[in-house]
Amino acid sequence: MRQLPVGLYQPADSVIHRLSGSAKLLCMLLLLIGVVNTTTLPGYGIWVLLTALLIRLARISPGTALGSAVRLKWFFGVILFMNLCFYQPEDPWVRWWIFSPSYAGLIQGIQVVARVFLLLAMSNVLMVSTAPLVMTDAMERLLSPLRLIGVPAGLIAMILSVAIQFIPTLFEETDNIRKAQTARGARFDSPRLWDKAKAVLPLLVPVFLAAFKRADELSMAMEARGYRGDTQSRKKKYPPFQTADWLALLLCAAVAAAFVMIR
Template identity: 35%
Template sequence: MLRDITLGQYYPGDTLIHRLDPRTKLVLTMVYIVALFTAIVYAGYALVFLFLAVSILISRIRLKSILSGLKPLIVIVLITGILNLFYTKGEHLLVHFWRISIYWEGVETAVFMALRIMLLIAGTLLLTYTTSPLQLTDGLESLLNPLKKIHVPVHELAMMMSIALRFIPTLIEETDKIMSAQRARGADFETGGLIAKAKALLPLLIPLFVSAFRRADELATAMESRCYHGGEGRTRMKQLRMARRDWAALAVGVLLLALVILFRRLGI
C-alpha cells in the first residue's frame, strides 16, 4: 500500500547522534562527503567507512533500514561499476578476449566507485534517519542565514521546504482515500493499456489537485490569522544552541578530513 513508503523517514531516538545540533549534522555530512571524494584508495576509504560505521552504531539505526534505503540504487551502482571495469586502462592486464580487456586498475576503480556511491547515500540516509524534517530545515535556514545579505529569501525557502515535507504523508493518505472511493464506484487503476491507465488516473488526480489547493489556501489563511509575515523579526520557541558535544563532533570531522588528505598525499 502507498502508506508503506519509507524513503528517508525519520526514526525517533535519543542517542548522541539524535541529540546533535542539526547544523552540526549538516556540516558533518558535508565534511564526510568531501572526505569521501578526497579518498582515493584503501586507507582513505577504510577511514571514511570507519567513521560511518561508528556513527551508525552510536545512532542505533538498524543496518536493515540503511540497506533497504540503498536498495533502489543497486542499478546505478552496478552500471557505474561495470562502466569503470571496462573503460579503465592500466598496466596490469587481467583478462583479454575479443576487443575487451580488463585491467587490475579497472577492477580497483570499479569497486571504489561503487563503494563511493553507496557510502554517499548511506551517510545522507543517516542524516535524515536521525534528524526530524523540522530540525533539518531549521538547521538549513540557520546555516544559510549569511545569504540574506545578498537578498536570498532564506527563511521563505526553509518555510516552503518544511511545509512541503509536512504535507507528503497527508497527500499520500489523501491519495489512498480517493483511490478507494473511486474504486468503490468501479474505477479500475490496474488493467488496460498505457492510454487507458493514464485516463483512469484522472478521477484520482483531479480531486487530489483540488484538495491540495484547498489545503494550501486554508493553511495560508491560518498562517495569516496568526500574523505570519515572513522571517522578519521572527523568534523561535526552540533555539538552536551548540553544545560541547557539537564542537567535539565537529573536531572529529575535521580530524577525519585532515587524515584523509594526508593519506591522499601519501597515496595510500
C-alpha cells in the same frame, strides 16, 4: 496514513542522537567532501572503519544503516562490471569483442561502488538519528545567513513549515480519492504508453484540485489576517552549539581536510 510519516527516524539515546541537528548536518557535509576526495583503496578502507564506528556510536543495527545500500546490489554489480570492462581499454587482461577488463577498471569499479555505499550508509546514520522536524529546523538554520544576500529566508521558512503541516492532510485526501475512484471502477494502469498517462488522471486531477483548493483557502485566510509575505516573519532563536557539537564538527573537518590534502 493519518500520522505524520517519520521516515527512517528511530528514537534512541546515543552520542549521535544528542548532537544538534545543524551540527550533524554540517558534519555530514564535511564527511561527504572527504569521501568524494578519496582516491586510494586504503583510503576507502579507513572510511569503512569510520562508518562502522558511526553506526556503533549511534546505536543503530547494521541492517538499518546498510539496508538501502544492500538493496542496490544489482546496481552495484552493473557499475562494477561496466568499470571493469570498459574503464581502461589500453591495458586489459584479455580483449574479447568490446570487453576489455583491466586491473585499473577493477580498482575504479570498487572505488565507485564503495563511494555510493559509504554515502548511503552515512546519510542513513544521519536520518535514523535525527527526527524530520529537527532536520528541517537545521536546514532552516543553515539557510538563514542567505538573508544577507537578499534571499527571503523568512518566506522560505514559512513555505517549508506549511508544506510539512500539509503532508498528513494530503496523504489522507489522496487516499480518499484513490478509494473513491477505485469504487467507481478506475484502473490506474494500462499496458499502452498513451493510456498509461490517461489512466492516472482520475487520481492526479482530483488530488491537485483538492490540494489547490486548500491552498486557496489558506492563502485567503492568511491575507485576511494581514500577512503579506514580507520577511517580517519571526526571528527564530536557535540554541547555541554545545561542546559536543563543536567537537564533532572539528573532528569531521579534520578528517575531511586530511583526505582533501592527501589527494
